[in-house]
Amino acid sequence: MYALEKIKRMIGKYRFDQSVKKYFNSPSLQLDQTSELTIVSMLNTQSVAMYLAAVKSFLHFIGNAKVDIINDGSLTDDDIKILKTHLVGVNILNIKEIDTHGCPTGGTWERLVHIINRSKDSYVIQIDSDTLTLGPIPEIKSAIENQTAFTIGGPEFPTPVDTKYLAVIAKGRNNQHVQTLSESSFADMQSMQGVLYCRGCSAFAGFPKGAQSLDKLKAFSDEMISKIGIDKWNEWGSEQVSSNVIISMSTQPQILPWPKYQNFMFPEAYRPDSNAAFIHFIGTHRYKKGTYKKVALQNLSVVGKNL
Numbered sequence: 019m020y021a022l023e024k025i026k027r028m029i030g031k032y033r034f035d036q037s038v039k040k041y042f043n044s045p046s047l048q049l050d051q052t053s054e055l056t057i058v059s060m061l062n063t064q065s066v067a068m069y070l071a072a073v074k075s076f077l078h079f080i081g082n083a084k085v086d087i088i089n090d091g092s093l094t095d096d097d098i099k100i101l102k103t104h105l106v107g108v109n110i111l112n113i114k115e116i117d118t119h120g121c122p123t124g125g126t127w128e129r130l131v132h133i134i135n136r137s138k139d140s141y142v143i144q145i146d147s148d149t150l151t152l153g154p155i156p157e158i159k160s161a162i163e164n165q166t167a168f169t170i171g172g173p174e175f176p177t178p179v180d181t182k183y184l185a186v187i188a189k190g191r192n193n194q195h196v197q198t199l200s201e202s203s204f205a206d207m208q209s210m211q212g213v214l215y216c217r218g219c220s221a222f223a224g225f226p227k228g229a230q231s232l233d234k235l236k237a238f239s240d241e242m243i244s245k246i247g248i249d250k251w252n253e254w255g256s257e258q259v260s261s262n263v264i265i266s267m268s269t270q271p272q273i274l275p276w277p278k279y280q281n282f283m284f285p286e287a288y289r290p291d292s293n294a295a296f297i298h299f300i301g302t303h304r305y306k307k308g309t310y311k312k313v314a315l316q317n318l319s320v321v322g323k324n325l
Contacts, residue, residue: 030305037311041070042100044321049107050082054227055162056140057085060113060129061101061147063092069147070104071314074321076151079295080143080158086136088113088129119232121239126220126257134232134264137225141165144261146221146298150313153295157274158224165226167268169218169261170279170298177273178214178266181205196246196255203245209238210263216271219281220261221298229268238263282309 057076061069069087077083086109087101093110101108116128129144136142141162161168175184181204188202201217204210238260243251265271279296283303299310 027305030308030311033308034305034311034314035067038067038071038314040315040318041067041074041321042104044070044074044104044318046104046106047074047077047082049085049105051084051107053083054140055080055083056136056142057083058088058129058133058136058142058144059086059147060088060090060126061093062090063094063097065147066093066097066100070101071317071321072145072147072149072151073105075317076145076149078320079151079153079155080162083143084140085109086111086132088116088132120236121260122252122256125252125254127260130220130235130257130261130264131232133225134230134235137227137229139227141227142225144220144223144225148299148301148304148310149222149297150299150310150317151296152313152317155279155295157272157279161224161226161272165229165269166224167216167226167229167265167271168224168274169216169220169265169271170222170281170296171216171218171273171276172281172284173276175217175273176276178216178271181207181210181213181215184215184217194250196250196253197259199246199250200242200256200259203242207238207241207245209234209241213263213266216262216266216273218262218265218273219298219300220258221281221300222274222279222296223261223265225264226268230264234267235260235264 057073085105089110089112091113098110113128116132118127118131121127133142133144185202185205188198191198277294280294282297282299284300304310
């Protein structure tokens with residue numbers, strides 16, 4: 019059964035990859051260098067066309083902005099040329115240029131550090147390349163206007179949650195994943211006192227101007243190391259925990275309403291409906307049902323319109 023699912027995924031990926039290349043023929047965008055909104059993403063060479071679908075569909079509905087791309091080290095000269103052609107004025111920086119100031123490296127930590135640095139003078143939205151914006155997103159416009167934080171979540175934790183309650187749930191899951199171990203430690207952490215935790219996904223998150231600092235991130239990271247150990251804290255997933263924490267420490271943070279904003283098939287029993295405005299096609303179910311391909315192709319007509 020596993021082999022069959024693997025074959026289905028490979029076929030689904032191939033069909034999607036061939037279709038999304040059509041975005042290379044979509045119109046270029048002139049970015050607004052005066053905007054106080056910055057879109058940040060980390061990108062690899064395999065996801066360039068996918069990323070264009072994500073960022074162009076988002077900009078269509080949010081309006082123009084600055085765009086920062088963190089090159090994970092794999093982007094080729096051709097990739098960079100394509101990105102600069104499609105996003106005129108884009109800022110592309112190499113991951114090696116970013117100092118994490120003693121926090122972990124890799125696993126998108128450089129992205130989070132860059133976001134905090136950028137948020138000193140700009141509202142920053144982190145958007146993954148495997149996302150699509152399908153309709154109006156007034157909640158995001160409101161968050162920018164009111165300088166409040168947000169993250170995409172799910173039905174299990176639709177609102178910020180008490181850390182003591184979350185710790186009980188996390189301990190009951192009895193697994194060694196870095197997110198579970200981290201959340202089970204929150205109730206005893208000095209840096210988390212009085213914080214209601216937004217349990218979301220760092221694939222789509224908003225960071226208000228001047229809301230947080232590297233000092234707070236470093237203090238949280240150091241305390242977490244003292245709780246679960248540096249080897250565990252260096253595992254993939256610790257950045258998502260930290261992104262959630264930084265958002266949770268902001269003023270009036272929100273978890274975006276589900277299923278209008280959703281991680282595809284999380285929960286698995288749910289299927290996207292016509293009311294979805296934003297979908298993160300998370301890896302586990304990304305190519306199932308051909309939904310990602312279908313929606314991406316539908317959005318080609320959207321990105322062809324003027325902002």
